[in-house]
Amino acid sequence: MKLYLDPGHGGSDPGAQGNGLQEKNLALDIALKIRSILENNYENIDVRMSRTSDITKSLSQRTDEANAWGADFYMSIHINAFNGSAQGYEDYIHSSLSDSSATAKYRDIIHTEVMKLNQLDDRGKKKADFHVLRETTMDAMLSENGFIDNAHDAELIKQEAWRRDVAQGHAIGIAKAFNLTPKQNDDRGTLYKVIAGSFKDRENADNRVAFLQSRGIESFVATATISGETWYRVQAGAFSSRENAETRVREIESQGIDAFIVTD
């Protein structure tokens, strides 16, 4: 299954703005997370992205690229803005499509899975004549993940853990809609722990936990005895899949913190 994943806006086009946040950055973060969840957990998925960094790219360039590649599905990720009081999640398919169309059925599945995890009000399944929905030759959907100018939604949007949940909802929905095959875990029984710092001094470990918390990454202090010495390790997740542990390492490293994986 060929998925064209399109984080909205980018470069000179910030998209919606509010509460110190810019849509282009959040949409990119969510889309990168969707890609890594899908690639780490499913076999028959090929993901291309309209952008993987903060670049300017026109809507025509995006849809031309997806059409030329022969994508099976076009998923565009956005964050909404309106008047400060509107809030919640909504998604769109093209206005010409019926509720019984294949696109509508894929959207129904993805909508359900995203709503299970996003903690947002459900504004419904909508239709519109957006460029990316109209000019794509494959099934296409656009999601608007909360309102950046609404205090309630922005409080969630700014949290890395929330963006991971939103990405997870999209990934599970896409996997269900397209019957993706889960990857077999060939390291059954092994637990991959992500360590975001190891300290001789407990206070330093506690400070690291607080810092990660401020960036939306949950962690706790675990003691480890190495060569007879006690170390305070900051554990930020434990995974049965090494790839998922590596994804967490990259998330932590993007916050300027070194992290590594242990299997003890």
Ligand SMILES: [Zn+2]
């Ligand atoms: Zn947008």
